[in-house]
Amino acid sequence: MTRKKVQYYITLRDQSNLPIYTLxxxxxxxxxxxxxxxxxxxxxxxxxxxxxxIAAKASVQIARFSKTASDIINTNTNGEDGDRGCVITFHDAIQPSLAPGKHLDAMNRVMLGLVAVSLNRLEQQATTKVKLFDWITQQITFVTTNSAYGPANPYKDPAAVAAFGTYTYGISSLILGLPFTPAGRASIQAMAFGSTAFETYFRDDHHRKGSALVQARYDHSMEHHIPLNDIARAEFxxxxxxxxxxVPNTGWMLxxxxxxxxxLADCRRELTSVVTMTNGPEGKPTHTVDVSKVKTSCPIFLSTYKEVLRTYSNAVSARRVMEDHMLDNQYLLKKGSTxxxxxxxxxxxxxxxxxxxxxxxxxxxxxSEKRINPTGFRTFGGGNTLCPGRHFATTEILAFTAAMILQFDVKPASGSWKRGLKRRAEFWESTLNPDEDFEVEVRPVEGEGVKKEWAFTLSxxxxxxxxxxxxxxxxGH
Ligand code: HEM
Incomplete structure (x- = not known):
């Protein structure tokens, strides 16, 4: 299990072909x-x-909450004492901010403006040489955190971005109960830095100018009397x-x-067909891409996205057996198992x-989408724990990739694309990353360069x- 990671479960399935088995x-x-x-x-x-x-325990391990917050989070985790527990009310508390509708549209519109800003900076240079996944990390971090946190986004400080990288590097150690390892210690230090920045952010009420998501998360914690420093830890x-x-799904798309x-030709052709010429804010002719149209009129581009999600998913949904349970009237699951x-x-x-x-x-x-058993596509999990951020992430990945394809060519600096890139993921990560990063050259598509204005909208x-x-x-519905 340690060596083969998630691949181990595929091997066992292929060997046994059982509907369910016990380890x-x-x-x-x-x-x-x-x-x-x-x-x-x-x-x-x-x-x-x-x-x-399971979620309550993991959140305490990775956020290093105070005893006060840990006690609140670990109380009534499964509705045994009414339906107001901190963990069980979390999903419903944030769901409206990420479900299709006005809040999501508002966050998406801010995000689309930032995609344009981020790529316009790039357009000013003839050719840029970058490490692909590292560069995407910077771009997506800029776009996502500014959309979520608003004008006083703590990640505007490069030290906060660096601290987040250090923090994630040590998360496995924290979950495995090894906080004294070098990675674990560095992670704890990085959390201290990041949570201090977020404590200031919340204390100064900057979240009120951020997305509905960050406000819903803050309000939910306050309702459950979580101390401010712990709210800041949860946010980091x-x-x-x-x-x-x-980040990695955008990287694999590109x-x-x-x-x-x-x-490239298939996706560019579809995307070009949804570009319209409009007059920009100062009367300048602008190429406008309506990302809502991308979702309805670019089937190959969307299929490429779903194929990326299918290929690079590493997600493992988990459940604790709360009482002896006969699953589907056939299989006895024993209390306390996973x-x-x-x-x-x-x-x-x-x-x-x-x-x-x-x-x-x-x-x-x-x-073949119509014939595919939808339960067979589990990139975002499923049931009552289904990822609430899937629509925001999708709009962002599609918009960023579409903007790239329409404006830039990307070539490997070594002259040829590496095939069969090795992939890695920690056991808690839901998406695979490449084993090593590689350099690419990004240059404006000939004729599409600096002279044109681009805008990305949402109808x-x-x-x-x-x-x-x-x-x-x-x-029938
Ligand atoms: C391509 C991008 C993403 C992927 C592949 C992904 C995947 C997942 C998966 C596999 C789960 C666990 C589901 C389960 O066990 O059933 C999950 C949960 C979650 N995701 Fe995402 N996610 C993505 C983006 C996002 C974004 C952008 C946000 C926030 C804006 C987000 C917020 C959450 C939250 C809050 C949960 C926990 C759900 C809960 O507590 O009820 N995700 N995600």
Whole structure:
């Protein structure tokens, strides 16, 4: 398990072909679910099989909360004492700020303006040489954190960005209870730095000029009497949700599109067809891309995105068995055990994706989406723990990638794209990263360069795309 990580579950599935099996570890049992229909059964039993006690424990470990905050967070984690527990009310508290609607549109509009700003800076240079994933980390961090935190975004300080990198590097040590290792100690120090910056941010009420998301998170913690320094710790740790998946998925999008001339031509053709010429704020002719139209009129581009999500997902949904439970009237799950549902097992299920499930096929989702069992696509998890940030992340990744493709060419500095890049992820990370970064040259597309203005908008009718089984309306609805 330690060596092969999530791949281990695929190997066991291929060897045993069981719907569900038990891994016995000293003092505990893990049940690993392979069958899509059993995953649905697990998700329906959200009280008997609950994520929240696991989430409460993990959040205390990674945010290093005070005893006061830890006690609040670890109380009533599964509704055993009414439905007002801090952890169980969190999802509903932030959901409205990220669900399709006015709050999400507002955050998306700020984000789209920032995408344009960030790439305009690049346009002023003829050719820029950067390390691809490192550069995307900088761009996405700039865009995402400014959209979330507003004008007083603590990440405007490069030291806060660096502290976040150090913090995430040591998270595995913190979760494994090894805070005294060098990585663990550095992570704790970085958290101290980041949380001080966020404490000032909240104390000065800067969150009131930030997104509805940051306000909902703050208000929820205040309602549960979490001390201010702990709210700041939670916010710094929340960088994981905000950034750790959006960054690599954007990187893989650019890698697959630019490294394959067919994918690039397909995506560029579709995107070019949704560009309109408008008059910009100062009467200058401006090329405008309506990202809502990208979602409705660029099927190959969207398929490429979903194929990236399918290929690089490392997410493992977990549940604690709260009482002995007979799953689907067939399988006895013992109280205190853990249920795991690794997404790669589904994403590499030949029964769902066919024999070429290991191949990257950018048109895969244009061909067969209707026939695909939606439970087989679990990049964002599912059930009552489904990722609430999926629509924001999707709009950001699509907008950033579209803006890049329309304005820039990207070539590897070494002359040829590396194939079969090795991938890595810590056990808590939901998206794979490349094993090593590599240099690329970014230059404006000929004829599209400095002389043109670009703008990215969202129409009033922006509609989300289906990203999970839960997003697909049931028949007859
Ligand atoms: C491509 C980008 C993203 C991916 C692949 C992703 C994936 C996931 C996954 C796999 C889960 C666990 C779901 C489960 O166990 O059922 C999750 C949960 C979560 N995600 Fe995301 N996520 C992304 C972006 C975001 C963003 C941008 C935000 C915030 C704006 C966010 C906020 C959250 C939160 C708050 C949870 C915990 C849910 C809860 O406590 O109810 N995610 N995400």
């Amino acid at each position: 016995r570890l000293p003092g505990s049992r893990i049940y690993v679910v392979n069958s899509p229909s059993l995953i649905s059964a697990v998700q329906r039993q959200y009280k008997a099989l609950s994520l929240w006690p 740790a929340n960088g994981i949700a905000l950034l750790s998946n959006t 890698y697959h599109i630019y490294s394959d001339p067919i994918v 249920v795991l549902m690794p997404s790669p097992v589904q994403h590499h299920n030949p029964g769902i994706w066919g024999p070429a499930h290991d191949a990257f096929d950018h048109r895969r989702f244009t061909k 009033d009718l922006d509609a989300p795309i289906a990203l999970s089984a839960e997003d697909i309306p049931e028949e």
